[in-house]
Amino acid sequence: MSLINKEIGDFTVQAYADGDFKTVTKADVIGKWSVFFFYPADFTFVCPTELEDLANKYEEFKGIGCEIYSVSCDSHFVHKAWHDASKTIQKIKYPMLADPTGALTRDFEVMIEKDGMAERGSFIVNPEGKIVAYEVIAGNVGRNADELFRRVQASQFVAEHGDQVCPAKWQPGAETLKPSLDLVGLI
Template sequence: MSLINKEINDFSSEAYIDDTFKTFTKKDILGKWSVFFFYPADFSFVCPTELEDLANLYDEFKKINCEVYSVSCDTHFVHKAWHDASDRIKKVKFPMLGDPTGKIARDFDVLINDSGVADRGSFIINPEGKIVSYEVIAGSVGRNADELLRKVEACQFVAEHNGEVCPAKWHPGSKTLKPGINLVGAL
């Protein structure tokens, strides 16, 4: 079953951000674009490379009114310890949500029940709290923050420009398409 247009469930999560702990809820994400970036575990192997990649582009996400939330089934305490211990994770300025019960991962259908960790899932959520894009990949394959940023920009463009769509490899300023009878068989 597709999660596209599914409104995310209410949640409450303790997070590590800016050398403090803060509670985040669904209410906090409404009104702006969000990325929920699930990863298997702190103190692991591929995960720090992904979070560093996201951290390096975090300012670009903020410029387009998009907040990034990394989520694992670790606690906010473990997130702080990882942040203190890893030079890569020290770069992270976005909220690191703790999900020790797996409730959030379960709601997004990325919880691996047998191991109690999350799959690598990237979810773009619109300001109304609905999932408009997502990707879930194998735990051994890292994701690309540049492509995730491009997808957020494309989702935002389509939401703001009724009737236009973004072709493959679209970037802001590139040509879009307006579906209609004139395009049938012309591409």
């Protein structure tokens, strides 16, 4: 079953962000573009490479009005410990959401029940709180922040220009497609 246009459920979680513990709720998400970036666990191997990639691009995401939320089933205390112990993770400025009960991870349908951890899932959520794009991949394959950023830009573009669609490899300023009656069945 597709999660496209699914409204995210109500949630309240603890987060580690900007050197402090914070509470993040669904109300904090509504009204802006967001990326929920699920990963298996802190103190692992592939995860820090992905989170650093996002950290390096975070200002660009903020520049287009998009907040990043990384999410694992670790507690906010573990997020802080990882942040304190790792030069790579110290680069992170976006909120690291703690989901030790797995409620948020289950709402996005990326919980690996037998392991109590999240799949590698990236979700773009629009200002209305609905999922407009997502990708879930195997735990042994890292994701690319540049491609995720491009997808957010494309999602924002089509939300603003509902009569146009973005072709493969579309970048801002590039030509889009305007479906004609002849192509309606092919989209």
